[in-house]
Amino acid sequence: MIEVYDLNAGYGKLHILYDVKLKVNDNEIVTVLGPNGSGKSTLLKTIMGLTTIYGGKIIFDGKDVTKLRPDEKAKLGLAYIPQIGNVFTNLTVKENLIMAGLTLDKSEFNDRLEYALSVFPFLKACLDRKVKTLSGGERQMLSMAMALIMKSKFIMFDEPTGNLAPKIATEVLNKIIELREQSKLTILLVEQAARKALEVSDRAYLLVSGRVIYEGSSKELLEHPELGKLYLGVKKL
Template identity: 50%
Template sequence: MFIVELLRVESLSAGYGNMTIIHEVSFSVEKGEIFSVIGPNGSGKSTLLKALFGLARTFSGYIFFNGKEITNFPPHERVKNGLGYLPQTGNVFEGLTVRENLLLAGYEYSNGELDERLESVQEFLPDVKRLMDRKALTLSGGERQMVALAMVLLKNPIMLMFDEPTAALAPKIAEEVFGRIVKLNREYGLTVLLVEQNTRRALELAERALLLVSGSVKFFGSADELLNHRDLLSLYLGL
């Protein structure tokens, strides 16, 4: 099979202000795979995603995405190139209805294009339809997660980065979210970069994975291999 690298990160150091949080991180994500990033609390997983999306400060290194160097692109340029990002928190505007949230997410489309995108997003997430006129504030955690996903999918990403999409969700709802991620990957061909606190599920779902500890890479390779690497998992994740 012909394997295409969609994302390549080379020796990336990034953080906030003058503080370096992630140190010379290198890895790659192949087109069509689910790739998981795991690591203890505070190890820099969210910071890594923010750096990839242009929201953290990059000190050195390179980010290549879909054949382009995007290291210093602002977030909206990354979105234009097919990168999607679902942050850990604050991913919907609470004071607005679901419809208004979606219109805001699709502001760059012409009316015709927007209708088309909305239709295809609702085909994948039919439950969004019945939530259209609800204020985001009134949504449950799982519904909110779904609307946030709809907003990102509206922009037609090639790769979607999820930051702990199941945090604070009941186990049953969390499984629905995992199911949705797998469906996006298998049926819609979306490449997925998944940050998860549920290490076991994250490694079961992924083809390959990265273990981040104190901002440095401790493992990069097959998710199966990491799942069976008892020493690493017990040392860093207490499993």
């Protein structure tokens, strides 16, 4: 689905990612973990085309998308749900859902809207409400409903459970598993809550100071004697 080769990127002259290699196969959930400031969010932004790329390649479905603009990548089926600012607070819920379906024709949008509302039924009651009146958890659910509407095959979530109450966070992660199973999506996940994220994902990458220092199955990382303890705060069961 997506392959990243020797990616070097950052913001302007600020170099953040060094020779990052990453691969996500079809219908896989892959988690990127690492301490604060390790470049996890920058990696997702770079794949989406929001940073400066100094070198390397991003291949999506066999096509080189390294130099494409974010809107061009969105039309190809890449989606990125940022950690914060993932919804338009001054627009209504319905307008946010319309924004998510920009690349779709009307009938396809209506079908997907109906499906998204069946997955997140609480949104039906607040379609005309401004998003700024929703709670943090409701906004996160809205962003996931938007991800369902997007014509995407590959979704990148940046800390979807950040700042959420534990119960809501579990609900959000369960929805991500549902997305993969019901919509046959491929998912790349960046998470601070390491244990929970590893439990829902197939494989994981550990990023430290902008470099990949571990790649393997999530189970192996959870049980790794040193890495889990050092970088993820994961205690061995």
